Amino acid sequence: MHEVEPTIQDSIMAVYDQLPPGERKLADTTLSRLNDLASYSATELAVSAKVSKATAVRFFRRIGYQSFGQVRRQARAEAYLASPLYALAGVNPKERATDALSNHVATDIRNLTETFQHQKAKHFDQAVSLIATAPQVRVIGMRNGHFVAQHAAYLLAQLRNNVASLPGSSMTLAEDLASLNKGDVLLVVDFRRRATLLPTVVNAARGANVNLVFISGPGMSALSRPGDIVLQCLTEGASVFDSYVAAVSIVNYLATSVAKQLGKHSRKRLEVIEALHESLEDLRP
Amino acid sequence: MHEVEPTIQDSIMAVYDQLPPGERKLADTTLSRLNDLASYSATELAVSAKVSKATAVRFFRRIGYQSFGQVRRQARAEAYLASPLYALAGVNPKERATDALSNHVATDIRNLTETFQHQKAKHFDQAVSLIATAPQVRVIGMRNGHFVAQHAAYLLAQLRNNVASLPGSSMTLAEDLASLNKGDVLLVVDFRRRATLLPTVVNAARGANVNLVFISGPGMSALSRPGDIVLQCLTEGASVFDSYVAAVSIVNYLATSVAKQLGKHSRKRLEVIEALHESLEDLRP
DNA sequence: ATCGCCATGAAACTTTAGTTTCATGGCGCA
DNA sequence: TGCGCCATGAAACTAAAGTTTCATGGCGAT
Numbered sequence: 001m002h003e004v005e006p007t008i009q010d011s012i013m014a015v016y017d018q019l020p021p022g023e024r025k026l027a028d029t030t031l032s033r034l035n036d037l038a039s040y041s042a043t044e045l046a047v048s049a050k051v052s053k054a055t056a057v058r059f060f061r062r063i064g065y066q067s068f069g070q071v072r073r074q075a076r077a078e079a080y081l082a083s084p085l086y087a088l089a090g091v092n093p094k095e096r097a098t099d100a101l102s103n104h105v106a107t108d109i110r111n112l113t114e115t116f117q118h119q120k121a122k123h124f125d126q127a128v129s130l131i132a133t134a135p136q137v138r139v140i141g142m143r144n145g146h147f148v149a150q151h152a153a154y155l156l157a158q159l160r161n162n163v164a165s166l167p168g169s170s171m172t173l174a175e176d177l178a179s180l181n182k183g184d185v186l187l188v189v190d191f192r193r194r195a196t197l198l199p200t201v202v203n204a205a206r207g208a209n210v211n212l213v214f215i216s217g218p219g220m221s222a223l224s225r226p227g228d229i230v231l232q233c234l235t236e237g238a239s240v241f242d243s244y245v246a247a248v249s250i251v252n253y254l255a256t257s258v259a260k261q262l263g264k265h266s267r268k269r270l271e272v273i274e275a276l277h278e279s280l281e282d283l284r285p
Numbered sequence: 286m287h288e289v290e291p292t293i294q295d296s297i298m299a300v301y302d303q304l305p306p307g308e309r310k311l312a313d314t315t316l317s318r319l320n321d322l323a324s325y326s327a328t329e330l331a332v333s334a335k336v337s338k339a340t341a342v343r344f345f346r347r348i349g350y351q352s353f354g355q356v357r358r359q360a361r362a363e364a365y366l367a368s369p370l371y372a373l374a375g376v377n378p379k380e381r382a383t384d385a386l387s388n389h390v391a392t393d394i395r396n397l398t399e400t401f402q403h404q405k406a407k408h409f410d411q412a413v414s415l416i417a418t419a420p421q422v423r424v425i426g427m428r429n430g431h432f433v434a435q436h437a438a439y440l441l442a443q444l445r446n447n448v449a450s451l452p453g454s455s456m457t458l459a460e461d462l463a464s465l466n467k468g469d470v471l472l473v474v475d476f477r478r479r480a481t482l483l484p485t486v487v488n489a490a491r492g493a494n495v496n497l498v499f500i501s502g503p504g505m506s507a508l509s510r511p512g513d514i515v516l517q518c519l520t521e522g523a524s525v526f527d528s529y530v531a532a533v534s535i536v537n538y539l540a541t542s543v544a545k546q547l548g549k550h551s552r553k554r555l556e557v558i559e560a561l562h563e564s565l566e567d568l569r570p
Numbered sequence: 571a572t573c574g575c576c577a578t579g580a581a582a583c584t585t586t587a588g589t590t591t592c593a594t595g596g597c598g599c600a
Numbered sequence: 601t602g603c604g605c606c607a608t609g610a611a612a613c614t615a616a617a618g619t620t621t622c623a624t625g626g627c628g629a630t
Contacts, residue, residue: 009403020577031503032519035399039323039361043617052579057619068618069586076324104541105401108534109394116390147436154432155526239541241440249393249530256389256524305607328587337609342589353588354616573630583620590613600603 007078008071009034011063023059025049030059037075042068100239107238108245115234115246116253123229127213128257130229131156134185134211138176140166141189141215142198148215148247149189155255159262166201177201182209190216190223191235192242199223215247292363293356294319296348308344310334315344322360327353385523392523393530400519400531408514412498412539415514416441417546419470419496423461425451426474426500427483433500433532434474440540444547451486462486467494475501475508476520477527484508500532 006014012027019027029049033040046056057068065071131137137156141149153165167173180186186205190198202223205212214223214230224230231254233246291299297312304312314334318325331341342353350356416422422441426434438450452458465471471490475483487508490497499509502520509515516539518531 022578028503032399032521034403036321036323036361036364038321039357039364041617053618054579054581054620055577058577072324076321079321079324100541100545101401101538104534104538105397108397108530108537112390112393112397112530116386144439147432147439150435151432151529154429237537237541240544241537241540243534243537244436245393245397245530245534245537248533249389249528252393252522252526252528252530253386253389255526256385256522259525307608326587327589338588339590339609340607343607571630573628575627575629577626578624580623581621583618585616585618587616588614591611593610594608596607597605598603599605600601 006064008037008063008074011065015063019059019062022049022051022055023062026051026056026059027063034075035079038072038079042071104238107236108243111234111236111243111246112249115232115250119231119250123231124254124257127229127231127254128261130185130211130213131187131254132160132258132261134183136162136180136184137187138164138166138180138184139187139189140198140201141191142195143193144191144242144244145189145194145215145247148191148244148251149187151248152187152189152215152251152255155251156258159255159259173197173201177204177208180205180208180210183211184208185211185213187213187215188223189247190214191244191247192217215250217242291349293322293348293359296350300348304344304347307334307336307340308347311336311341311344319360320364323357323364327356389523392521393528396519396521396528396531397534400517400535404516404535408516409539409542412514412516413542413546415470415496415498416472416539417445417543419468421447421465421469422472423449423451423465423469424472424474425483425486426476427480428478429476429527429529430474430500430532433476433529433536434472436533437472437474437500437536437540440536441543444540444544458482458486462489462493465490465493465495468496469493470496470498472498472500473508474532475499476529476532477502500535502527 009031012031016024016027026045026049029045030037033045042056042060043053046053049056060068060071065074137160139149139153139156141147149165153163157163164176166176186202188198188202202212206225212224212228214228216224216230216232217235218232231250233244233250235242235244235246237243294316297316301309301312311330311334314330315322318330327341327345328338331338334341345353345356350359422445424434424438424441426432434450438448442448449461451461471487473483473487487497491510497509497513499513499515501509501515501517503517516535518529518535520527520529520531522528
């Protein structure tokens with residue numbers, strides 16, 4: 001019978017929930033680099049986790065290694081074993097991945113890269129400006145698009161006031177729409193399998209001179225008119241379901257860009273929200 | 286127009302046949318380790334090529350780098366880009382990401398690849414089986430995780446009966462939980478900034494012997510216990526916000542796998558739903 | 571309020587990696 | 601043979617990484 005040595009991941013997990021905050025940050029950055037851990041120095045890890053070198057030493061000692069050198073040696077040994085996808089996909093780039101998993105990942109990566117490659121910078125910047133400066137921002141998405149819309153609303157609400165996703169509650173859509181004015185932004189997430197409700201909403205918004213920003217799938221959103229701002233995302237799925245990975249990514253980037261445009265202002269807001277949460281004891285560290 | 290930087294391999298090849306014997310030995314060992322070059326020190330390379338450290342320095346300088354530090358940095362970047370998945374996505378490894386946008390995309394691609402690389406196939410398969418066969422499936426996620434949970438519920442609901450996301454409506458959480466029995470599955474989406482409610486829910490579920498499946502960020506979900514099924518996703522963001530791209534991707538793959546396990550059964554269900562939608566005129570083509 | 575515990579980072583310190591200098595020796599060539 | 605060139609490694613040196621020590625500050629218990 002012989003002991004199976006724990007992997008670095010195992011070692012970290014074993015103590016993860018007893019780690020103090022600083023060391024936990026380090027644990028997270030370490031875990032996120034598990035693949036090529038051996039190519040980082042302890043100092044680099046410490047810097048990127050925003051803790052001191054001393055904390056790094058304590059951390060690696062706590063998870064059971066005498067020195068960082070040991071960690072590096074083991075990391076290198078593990079990297080050698082731990083790349084199933086490498087094996088599956090073949091080292092030769094010309095060999096195509098054949099199994100479902102590699103295929104899935106490859107499809108999503110392609111969705112990401114192509115979506116951003118084809119994005120028009122002009123549209124994107126316009127969308128950012130509008131969202132940053134509009135008196136009110138509303139987000140709507142049905143079915144497949146609903147969760148993307150929710151995500152967008154959640155992120156944007158951390159950056160500015162007057163962000164909400166529609167419909168607020170089940171039967172208030174009409175009221176919600178009525179409160180939109182010229183200069184406001186309606187972010188419409190519009191993918192395949194659209195509900196019939198959506199065109200109605202869009203028309204109402206158009207009537208009120210609301211600025212429309214679309215996040216839509218490949219093939220122009222039938223709801224948009226020339227002149228509207230449209231951010232197109234690839235949604236190709238490797239199998240039965242469409243993939244909304246690119247849409248989620250673009251929402252993140254959109255919110256990030258808005259944050260940058262708002263600058264200090266929104267950073268302040270993020271802090272206020274953080275403080276509120278703290279005092280509400282609503283979150284855990 | 287901008288110069289394409291040569292890869293390390295290019296740099297070596299360019300001067301290979303003018304190299305003196307010692308440096309050539311070093312060139313050979315370097316080339317043979319190109320894929321994880323960054324994890325070796327110059328000293329190690331020198332030792333394994335049986336030349337002195339001084340020769341190593343001369344060699345790396347001759348191929349065009351000021352210091353070994355530069356070599357290491359570039360090696361790391363190349364190793365990362367040389368992954369077969371990048372090749373599949375058609376990304377040109379020689380193009381460097383420098384601006385915010387490229388950085389964003391690169392981060393998300395990294396999140397995807399690493400998330401799937403570190404996934405334990407065993408956990409994943411268990412999750413799929415449980416979800417495919419459980420009498421009831423419930424999904425819960427708060428804050429950052431909420432939209433991911435919604436997406437999961439939406440996809441799974443297309444494949445099988447008795448899928449719902451919690452809380453169904455604002456005040457029914459207790460009732461919802463009470464209706465869970467042994468053998469049911471609770472899919473918990475648990476990311477940073479967790480609401481305090483979540484631990485309560487999880488404990489209740491544990492009390493009822495419900496099977497728990499976690500989708501969580503890097504660093505083990507503090508809610509999970511050894512033995513639980515945990516699917517970990519990287520959530521590293523390129524800027525202010527964490528990225529949930531990998532989580533969305535894994536949800537898609539999870540649902541896809543459930544679909545495959547259910548086979549005809551779920552295909553039938555998809556058709557039924559489609560027919561329902563058609564007759565409700567709820568969708569547009 | 572005071573005490574004690576612990577996490578933490580700054581800075582001193584040690585060790586290791588990387589670089590430079592220099593002496594040696596091989597090799598071609600006059 | 602003697603000269604110059606250059607590759608090379610040993611060793612001195614410098615820079616960077618890793619480790620230790622220590623002072624601070626937060627936090628809970630007394």
